[in-house]
Amino acid sequence: MQSLSKPFQEALHVIETIEKSGHQAYFVGGCVRDLLLEREVGDIDITTSAKPYEIQAIFDEVIPVGIEHGTVIVRHNHVSYEVTTFRVEGKYSDNRHPDSVAFIDKIEEDLARRDFTINALAMDKTGKIIDLFNGTSDLHDKIIRTVGNGKERLKEDPLRILRAIRFSSQLGFEIDSNTLEAIILVKPWIEELAVERITVELQKLFGGKNVVPALNYMVDLGIEQHLPVFNKYHVLPKLINKIKPLSSLSELICLIHQLEPDAELKQIAKELKCSNKTLKEALKLNEAIEYYQVNGVDNWLVYLLLPNFHDSFIRLALILSTSNIDYKDLKERIDFLVITSKKDLEIDGNDIIEIFPTIRKGPWIQDIISKIEKQVVQGKIENKKSILKDWIRWNPPEVE
Ligand code: ATP
Ligand code: MG
Numbered sequence: 001m002q003s004l005s006k007p008f009q010e011a012l013h014v015i016e017t018i019e020k021s022g023h024q025a026y027f028v029g030g031c032v033r034d035l036l037l038e039r040e041v042g043d044i045d046i047t048t049s050a051k052p053y054e055i056q057a058i059f060d061e062v063i064p065v066g067i068e069h070g071t072v073i074v075r076h077n078h079v080s081y082e083v084t085t086f087r088v089e090g091k092y093s094d095n096r097h098p099d100s101v102a103f104i105d106k107i108e109e110d111l112a113r114r115d116f117t118i119n120a121l122a123m124d125k126t127g128k129i130i131d132l133f134n135g136t137s138d139l140h141d142k143i144i145r146t147v148g149n150g151k152e153r154l155k156e157d158p159l160r161i162l163r164a165i166r167f168s169s170q171l172g173f174e175i176d177s178n179t180l181e182a183i184i185l186v187k188p189w190i191e192e193l194a195v196e197r198i199t200v201e202l203q204k205l206f207g208g209k210n211v212v213p214a215l216n217y218m219v220d221l222g223i224e225q226h227l228p229v230f231n232k233y234h235v236l237p238k239l240i241n242k243i244k245p246l247s248s249l250s251e252l253i254c255l256i257h258q259l260e261p262d263a264e265l266k267q268i269a270k271e272l273k274c275s276n277k278t279l280k281e282a283l284k285l286n287e288a289i290e291y292y293q294v295n296g297v298d299n300w301l302v303y304l305l306l307p308n309f310h311d312s313f314i315r316l317a318l319i320l321s322t323s324n325i326d327y328k329d330l331k332e333r334i335d336f337l338v339i340t341s342k343k344d345l346e347i348d349g350n351d352i353i354e355i356f357p358t359i360r361k362g363p364w365i366q367d368i369i370s371k372i373e374k375q376v377v378q379g380k381i382e383n384k385k386s387i388l389k390d391w392i393r394w395n396p397p398e399v400e
Helices: 006-020 030-036 052-058 107-112 135-141 150-156 159-171 177-192 195-207 211-220 236-240 249-259 265-271 276-295 299-304 310-320 327-334 349-355 364-377 385-394
Strands: 025-028 045-048 062-066 071-076 079-085 087-089 101-103
Touching (some): 025 107, 052 062, 052 079, 150 177, 195 211, 195 249, 249 276, 276 310, 299 364, 310 327
8 A cells, every 4th residue: 555645645635525426536647656656746636437517516616627628627725636537538630639538437448548557557545556557567667668559559649659758758767668669660640749749748858867868769769850840950969968957948949059050049949839938038048158158157147147047057058068167156146246137227218318318219228228237237337326327428329
């Protein structure tokens, strides 16, 4: 019997409430796997014989996130639990979503639809593990193996190929030899997947502790020719020699561009269908990297990385540079910055207009502010209104 750690005990109320209403409910998937591995448990997922509308009826706070696939979120004590009805899936003819799902009464078939044996484990409220596919023995042997026939299961949803490699990266597991053979047969179908799904897996893959062996799988299995971005810029072999676990997609985008300058940041972000926020972060990191390559660590670099991109930057600098970056110095400088944003400057656009009332308003005002910002951050002028005004008078705009 497995003893339940705190997050599972906190979720017991949800399981017990479902059971009281006459249904079965179990912890399932990644959370059970991670509990057995003594890894930090992410989200707690629950699988149940109750239909979504029945869950909605027995809990006060239910968010219908994917009712048609049987999934709702139950909120309990400010924690979200994904509660999914036992189901089997129809074909994935578009390789994006199953065409249909059918709700069923027994957990056995629900476990059989799951991707890998280590993810097909369930656990009841007493800590009894339900293991129909030898998942615990694969956990012990550190093996990623599909549930059922590899070729069929990977073809059903080719994302599972990338999931296999990303779990190997996160867990340090090897992929079973039959599953590897199936991957080689099915890999061209990766191209049919929705890019957003691929990108989520890539982000997790690059974030795993064992990213180097995972990238070796990518190269050895010839996966990169079926992936967006990586099929165009042959960056993986270069990455393998340098890579360390990354903590965001923006770090990955910046790194690809730095190793393969032909790959423009905007283009990479577009091809990976990243959010605008991710692109902006990548641009910011890249600006900092390029500034650092010329100037080294100084206050302006530290300021560019505000509010919290210093760690990302250090990770990238360590991967990219041949010389060692003084990251202690970089971190220490954060607390000593004179200003942390333009808003902290003692002058603003209005003060500048007052000094040059006859010049037509235009981008020159922002240019002056930017110049002053850099001077102040670098300690070349004091952030004092009278001093800044004098500086402006001596450095008038170059406009008519
Ligand atoms: P993570 O720690 O990244 O959340 P996880 O194992 O919980 O890992 P999820 O993507 O959250 O992974 O999926 C939850 C569970 O749903 C998995 O453990 C697996 O049982 C099942 N699952 C998810 N995606 C698939 C898929 N594409 N095919 C089959 N089963 C899947
Ligand atoms: Mg999960």
